[in-house]
Amino acid sequence: MAARKPLFMGSEGFSEEMATTDSMTLGGLTMGGNIDMQSANKVINLPTPTSAGDAASKSYVDTMVITGGVVKEALFSADQLDNTDGINALEALFFVNQPVVGDTVIFKNATLTRTYTFVANIAGEATATDVSIETDAATALQRLVTRVNADAGNTQWDLFYETTQHADINNPIADVIERASAAGVSASRIYGVWTTQADAKIVPFQAGGVPYLDYTSTVTATLPAADPAAGNFGLRRIASALIDGEIHLTLDTDNQYSWNADVPMWNLLSGPGSIPDATSGSGGAIKGKVTFDSDKGLVVAAGVASVKLEAAGAGVGGLLFNGTGQIAVDPDTAHGIELLAGGVATKLAAAGAGTGGLAFDGAGAMEVDPDTAKGIALGASGVYVKLAAAGAGTGGLAFDASPGAIQVDPDTAHGIELLAGGVAAKLATAGVGTGGLEFDGGGAIQVDIDAMKGLSLTASGLAVTVDGTSVSFNGSGQLQSTGVSEAARIENTMTVLAAGGVSAGDPVYITSTNNEIDKGDTSPDAKARIIGVARTSGIGGATSEVVSLGICAGVLAGATAGTPYYLATGGGLATALPGAGKRVIECGIAKNATDLFVHMIDYGKKAA
Secondary structure, X not given: OOOOOOEEEOOOOOEEEOOOOOOOOOXXXXXXXXXXXXXXXXXXXXXXXXXXXXXXXXXXHHHHHHHOOOEOOOEOOHHHEEOOOEEOOEEEEEEOOOOOOOOEEEEEOOOXXXXXXXXXXXXXXXXXXXXXXXXXXXXXXXHHHHXXXXXXXXXXXXXXXXXXXXXXXXXXXXXXXXXXXOOOOOOOEEEOOOOOHHHEEEEOOXXXXXXXXXXOOOOOEEXXXXXXXXXXXXXXXXXXXXXXXXXXXXXXXXXXXXXXXXXXXXXXXXXXXXXXXXXXXXXXXXXXXXXXXXXXXXXXXXOEEEEOOEOOOOOOOOEEEOOOXXXXXXXXHHHOEEEEOOEEEEOOEEOOOOOOOEEEOOOOOEEEXXXXXXXXXXXXXXXXEOOEOXXXXXXXXXXXXXXXXXXXXXXXXXXXXXXXXXXXXXXXXXXXXXXXXXXXXXXXXXXXXXXXXXXXXXXXXXXXXXXXXXXXXXOOOOEEEOOOOOOOOEEEEEXXXXXXXXXXXXXXXXXXXXXXXXXXXXXXXHHHOEEEEEOOOEEOOOEEEXXXXXXXXXXXXXXXXXXXXXXXXXXXXXXXXXXXXXXXXXXXXXXXXXXXXXXXXXXXXXXX
């Protein structure tokens, strides 16, 4: 494919070829093919996208997909989501085997350390931090959850017992969650001393004080026996740092939650409760669950909704079930509708009301009830139109004086009259000379010629008057142009600039000196404002005959007819286009070997 350079409108209004170093500003661009950036160029400075089909910059994609996008980190449990806090940090705790008396679980952060010690049974729970070992690992974990949550001295953590099985963790789990979220990394950690240390496990979501970005890890670790010093709770994010609409998947239930910053609150997008109740409103409705109330006449059976209709004979108007269970019309008798054995009927007015429409006559038959105020009357033979009296002269139809027949009532004010023979048009009298039609002396219609408009009437018919100078008839009676064999050229006598000079065949321009011309050039632009071609030579201060349109004779030599000639660089005419950065002015086309037919076309400027 050949490389093309676009044209643009220069400062003087002519077309200019765009240079490869130029930039372009467009109001819009619709492509019918690919944009090839040659593996090196880029599309830059893209705005933030607002619609699905908008292009996006790398920084925007990085932000939305990697560091702040709508679909965000996976969370371990929905219990971490809090409408006030945002996302609370979490660590998972579970027991492989039942603890023994004296085993401990310790929760610690920068604010509080709380130690829980296992005892033989519930009766042995002498303090708020004593926990019964119960009967197995699961019930012991359940008891730990209950005791920690009930401990008034615990102001930092909430525990939630889960039986949901996570991959590689085939045990019930306690979700240990910070009660309040904050900016930065959580300092909370869990440790404790067990008789068999490997009987207590954690799933740490932080290592060396660095939280994992999501809770997809299922790598378990033995509960540390000593304080690890650094936090091992995972990701947390305060509500003010949440992005409106960001979505998190919770691994415990595989549900998705979206943050609504306007409320603010977490909205469940999937699973039970995720579809809201539908509501109606002007212009449409919100999609959601619909409840059918049979007390309101709506029922659903086998997934099909139906409308309960009134019982037969209610008489309130509308539809009902008749005695055989079919849908029937329940007419509203108060509004002129009644139900007869033959079907639904309309109650009509009594005969003679005279309001227009239909009525029952005295015998009960339907008849037209004419509105006499509108010119309609009812006679013995049927409905008829009341006409004006004869001779009203307003135009239209009327009854004549006798015997009462309908006749045309002509409007005499508008050139129509009624004669014995019928309706007639009134024409001007003969010889008025205003143009149009008239009656001649014999009463026949003829053309009335307006002699002021170059028309005359002869014995042979209508004729055109010619002046004999510019237009005349030839010997064969044909209309011809007088004394002209070709169209006149536009040629002016122009004064040559005192310091200049032109030769025959030079394209010329008007200089900055009043009324003076000089030889043109393809640059600068001022010299390329060509007004014509010099037919005769002229030295400075003399005159030259300049042809602006038409035949400029004798200015070419050895030319080929049909060849275009352009303003040459340095002046004069040339068949080759000028070079880069020059104005392209077509001055005319060779008529033959010596004559140029002048017609000026400014094609603009070539790229530099």
